[in-house]
Amino acid sequence: MPLKFYFGDVDSAFSSFWPISLLMQLQGSETELMKFFFAKLSIPLLAIAISFLAPQTAGAGVPSDFPYGLATGNIANTPHNLGATSVFITNGTTNMCIFCHTPHIGVAGGPLWNRQTLSSFTAYGTTIGGSFIADNDISSNSLACLSCHDGVTSFDTLVNAPGKGNGGVNTNQPINFDWVFTVDGNTVSDVLTSPSAVLGTDLTNDHPISVTYKEKIASLRPTSTLISSLVMTSEGLSVAAGSDASSTTATSNRWAVKGFISSSATIGDLLSNGKVECASCHDPHFQNTSWDEVESTWSSAPTVTGLFLRRVGGNSLSGVCRTCHAK
Ligand code: HEC
Ligand code: HEC
Ligand code: HEC
Ligand code: HEC
DSSP: OHHHHHHHHHHHHHHHHHHHHHHHHHTTOOTTHHHHHHHHHHHHHHHHHHHHHGGGBOSTTOBOOSOTTOBOOOSTTSTTOOSSSSSSEESSOSOSGGGTBOSSSOBTTSTTBOOOOOOOOBOOEEOTTSOEEOGGGOOHHHHHHHHHHTSSSOTTEESBOSSSSOBOTTTTOOEEOOOOEEETTEEEOSSOOOTTTOOOSBGGGSOOOSEEOOTTGGGBOOTTOBGGGOOTTTTSOOOOTTTGGGSTTTTSOOEEETTEEESSOBGGGGOBTTEEOHHHHBOTTOOOOSOOSSSOOOOOOTTOOGGGBSBTTTTGGGHHHHHHBOO
């Protein structure tokens, strides 16, 4: 198993930056010498990584990607990297973690959160099961996501900017740093505008968040349920050939939990303080390039995100929903 982590990491880390360093080399840049050495190194390493992964290929050209135990982490190569070589790029910093985390004096409620939204939200309200989510129940855990996905707060509204003394250190008051953001060299808005990425401030039409997970209500499974024990074809479902049926994601319910494709995580591990939050279903670190209906591709292009769903295979067979709801 440790070998797998090792090659998994090397593969993703190198494949994301060696073409860039090679390009710089071709352009005559000498300042990237270190990266160039890595670039040279990465070719044999990649070959080893590929040959190592090859035996796991599971027929019909569908690799059994993301095996249990694999570490999942790839901010760099996804749109969540706003600092360098991703979809949105800023002139303000090359830091990528800073858009969500700060090493010091973070906002309570998330791991070293560096974000706060000043928007006010309309929460889901009352569910059929009788739960009530009030507007001020939305937790800082989900507010961190909504601080960009509200389509109102700018990407560079940070509690603590990179560098010395920048920002609202000790005040927890976010500041808009007015950096310039570009996509393909063209200046773009510093708030999310793509309709599919903007949830807005009205959350009554989104799956309840900051809602306490209560077993049995809404056919919710016990929190102790082992996620990997659920088989999505167990109810006699059959799927057309060539679809997800040919991959292992129908019969193995693999989720990225706590940074790994976990074989031991329970539903309880998806919750934060016993509640469902954005990060229960999405892991922004996990570039989920597994086969799924949303993006049926294995490409690792930065635009392919698999919607950062935690489940390998995305929501094929409604596997995300059916992991919690025994419907
Ligand atoms: C788009 C927002 C976002 C960005 C960017 C981001 N993170 Fe996170 N990070 C999160 C969320 C959300 C969690 C909590 C996830 C959970 O509950 O499992 C988290 C949790 C973590 C954790 C603890 C969980 C674990 O995997 O052990 C670490 C460590 C971490 N992030 C490191 C980083 C680093 C390093 C970077 C930059 C390379 C980064 N993050 C960039 C959102 C982000
Ligand atoms: C710093 C701003 C920022 C934060 C914070 C942030 N995101 Fe994003 N997110 C983005 C950007 C930018 C994109 C790319 C949107 C696009 O391509 O138009 C994106 C894309 C996504 C997508 C994929 C949408 C698509 O159409 O491919 C999902 C899902 C997502 N984010 C979930 C989350 C979750 C969950 C959190 C909180 C853990 C979070 N994001 C926090 C900026 C952010
Ligand atoms: C109960 C699980 C769950 C929760 C909680 C959840 N999402 Fe999602 N989200 C999904 C699924 C599943 C999809 C894929 C959409 C589909 O299959 O139609 C998705 C899609 C998205 C997309 C892309 C929409 C598109 O049409 O491209 C964004 C952005 C997003 N979620 C952000 C968030 C944010 C921000 C939160 C918290 C406020 C959140 N999600 C909470 C399950 C969830
Ligand atoms: C992490 C666990 C989890 C996942 C995954 C999940 N849900 Fe839920 N869902 C909940 C919880 C908790 C509630 C709140 C139940 C209550 O208290 O009434 C809920 C409520 C609902 C409700 C009822 C809302 C109401 O007004 O009563 C619907 C419908 C629903 N979920 C659909 C879905 C769908 C569709 C998916 C897949 C995209 C999904 N859920 C994924 C945990 C989850």
